[in-house]
Amino acid sequence: MKTFEYTPATEIGEAVGALGPDAAFLAGGTNLVDLMKLGVATPDTLVDINRLPLRDVEELPGGGLRIGAGVRNSDLAAHPVVRRDFPVLSQALLAGASGQLRNMATTGGNLLQRTRCRYFMDMTKPCNKHEPGTGCPAREGDHRNLAILGASEHCVATHPSDMAVALAALDATVHVTGPVGDRTVLFGDLHRLPGDTPHIDTTLEHGELITGVDLPAPSRNSAYRKARDRASYAFAVGSVAAVLDTAEGRIENVRIAWGAVAHKPWRATRAEEALRGQAPTRENFLAAADAELAAAEPLRDNGFKLALLRNMTATVLEGLA
Amino acid sequence: MKLAVNGVEHTLDIDPRTTLLDALREHLHLTGAKKGCDHGQCGACTVLLDGRRVNSCLVLAISQQDAEVTTIEGLSPHPLQEAFQEHDGFQCGYCTPGQICSAAGMLDEAAKGWPSAATPAGEEPTLSDAEIRERMSGNLCRCGAYANMVPAIAEVAGR
Ligand SMILES: Cc1cc2nc3c(=O)[nH]c(=O)nc-3n(C[C@H](O)[C@H](O)[C@H](O)COP(=O)(O)OP(=O)(O)OC[C@H]3O[C@@H](n4cnc5c(N)ncnc54)[C@H](O)[C@@H]3O)c2cc1C
Ligand code: SF4
Numbered sequence: 001m002k003t004f005e006y007t008p009a010t011e012i013g014e015a016v017g018a019l020g021p022d023a024a025f026l027a028g029g030t031n032l033v034d035l036m037k038l039g040v041a042t043p044d045t046l047v048d049i050n051r052l053p054l055r056d057v058e059e060l061p062g063g064g065l066r067i068g069a070g071v072r073n074s075d076l077a078a079h080p081v082v083r084r085d086f087p088v089l090s091q092a093l094l095a096g097a098s099g100q101l102r103n104m105a106t107t108g109g110n111l112l113q114r115t116r117c118r119y120f121m122d123m124t125k126p127c128n129k130h131e132p133g134t135g136c137p138a139r140e141g142d143h144r145n146l147a148i149l150g151a152s153e154h155c156v157a158t159h160p161s162d163m164a165v166a167l168a169a170l171d172a173t174v175h176v177t178g179p180v181g182d183r184t185v186l187f188g189d190l191h192r193l194p195g196d197t198p199h200i201d202t203t204l205e206h207g208e209l210i211t212g213v214d215l216p217a218p219s220r221n222s223a224y225r226k227a228r229d230r231a232s233y234a235f236a237v238g239s240v241a242a243v244l245d246t247a248e249g250r251i252e253n254v255r256i257a258w259g260a261v262a263h264k265p266w267r268a269t270r271a272e273e274a275l276r277g278q279a280p281t282r283e284n285f286l287a288a289a290d291a292e293l294a295a296a297e298p299l300r301d302n303g304f305k306l307a308l309l310r311n312m313t314a315t316v317l318e319g320l321a
Numbered sequence: 322m323k324l325a326v327n328g329v330e331h332t333l334d335i336d337p338r339t340t341l342l343d344a345l346r347e348h349l350h351l352t353g354a355k356k357g358c359d360h361g362q363c364g365a366c367t368v369l370l371d372g373r374r375v376n377s378c379l380v381l382a383i384s385q386q387d388a389e390v391t392t393i394e395g396l397s398p399h400p401l402q403e404a405f406q407e408h409d410g411f412q413c414g415y416c417t418p419g420q421i422c423s424a425a426g427m428l429d430e431a432a433k434g435w436p437s438a439a440t441p442a443g444e445e446p447t448l449s450d451a452e453i454r455e456r457m458s459g460n461l462c463r464c465g466a467y468a469n470m471v472p473a474i475a476e477v478a479g480r
Contacts, residue, residue: 006337006383026384033340033379034360046337048384074373078435087442094438098459099427101361103373104380223442232438232458 008048018047019207025049028104031113039123065215069108085218088241092166092224108210115157128154128198148296148305150262155198165259169241178208191264219243225316236260238308244320251275268292280321285314327395337383342366344382353393353418364460367419368392374426393418408473412464420460424474427456448478
């Protein structure tokens with residue numbers, strides 16, 4: 001591991017101000033410390049943000065929730081209001097990592113965790129996400145768990161978070177503060193597609209700190225389902241977060257997001273459009289998934305994700321109908 | 322830097338790169354917590370940080386100067402240790418300190434009513450075998466002694 005300076009911050013302004021060009025914020029450290037050991041992340045300074053006052057979950061007028069960026073994944077999953085009003089979020093968190101990791105992992109860090117593409121995690125391999133122009137060995141190599149949607153010739157990585165898939169389906173907003181002030185980012189605009197700059201994961205500027213995530217009104221009829229290679233403690237090979245409200249036999253409101261299919265949590269807007277006003281039947285759910293998957297461009301070894309996502313989407317929505 | 326471990330405050334002169342696991346093992350010679358994968362994937366390094374189970378291999382020691390660390394040495398003697406012996410909950414024993422620290426943290430989480438992925442939606446958790454297996458999935462055992470760990474943990478959970 002490269003040497004670094006360690007700077008604990010107790011105030012938000014101090015943390016943002018302390019972040020030099022090669023510095024990084026340290027939250028739970030479960031991704032950053034790992035990547036530092038691997039030589040993938042080489043910050044010269046760690047600004048520890050664990051003492052910042054970002055550890056609360058507050059109820060907002062109108063039934064929404066404000067989640068501090070420092071709230072641990074385990075605390076958030078167990079929060080009674082999250083369990084009651086946003087079950088998809090609690091389920092997504094509990095489907096991720098392990099009890100030990102969730103006790104350290106934070107809301108902000110979970111959103112900004114980096115891809116698990118094996119070439120990215122290995123500095124002896126070329127990778128456009130390490131350094132643009134060096135190539136993407138995954139395209140012809142091991143890409144079984146990589147993207148089927150929104151990828152580019154430069155990178156086919158997936159975003160590994162479960163929590164982020166739920167937040168995409170919940171229409172969350174992200175509060176950010178930085179050297180040039182505060183702003184609010186729509187959840188769908190936080191992560192980006194790789195294009196020809198795959199080394200950039202998000203639309204945040206260097207030095208911007210996520211302070212919290214807001215959820216709008218409750219989505220009680222919601223669920224998360226994750227497929228993975230073993231029963232627990234493994235990243236998704238495909239996942240579905242969904243919110244569904246029906247009235248008089250018709251779909252009034254539907255929000256669907258997919259995980260492990262793209263460089264960002266994938267909001268299935270075409271599927272949603274296809275379902276609005278329709279009857280909540282398995283047939284319609286399958287057709288909606290097909291509408292979304294029409295744009296898919298699977299690689300040699302990940303075409304199985306199409307059938308997986310199609311069937312999981314229909315089954316999750318049927319469970320909510 | 323200072324580090325409070327098992328109720329004793331230590332002063333250490335260490336590189337900021339030192340993980341909590343290495344500080345415990347190499348500097349304080351508390352070798353109960355084991356180094357398995359060193360990447361948070363196996364759970365052998367599990368200790369309690371302010372009572373909560375964590376992977377000490379992914380925690381920087383320097384960031385924990387306000388925390389109280391409990392290792393298997395501090396937990397001992399613990400009813401989980403006896404139950405693991407009684408039920409043959411191990412073979413080689415390498416993962417056992419991590420398993421026991423994890424189980425101790427897990428029992429506290431369950432007592433607080435925390436759900437797991439095995440908790441049926443809308444229900445309160447009970448420590449069924451399926452729940453114990455899911456909650457302990459962050460601890461791997463290469464000998465595959467899981468089948469005997471589950472009843473050992475269930476016994477201490479009062480089932
Ligand atoms: C073995 C293993 C299995 C896992 N399995 C899963 C899984 O199944 N599903 C899943 O979703 N995840 C999984 N994870 C990943 C885990 O969820 C993430 O490592 C964790 O959520 C990251 O949070 P953290 O607080 O530890 O972030 P850190 O590691 O501290 O930070 C991650 C990044 O975010 C930046 N950052 C952190 N907080 C902020 C902030 N507030 N503002 C701006 N930047 C910030 C840091 O600078 C860093 O770049 C797994 C991890 C491991 C090691
Ligand atoms: S998919 Fe992206 S992260 Fe993986 S090797 Fe290609 S460029 Fe690197």
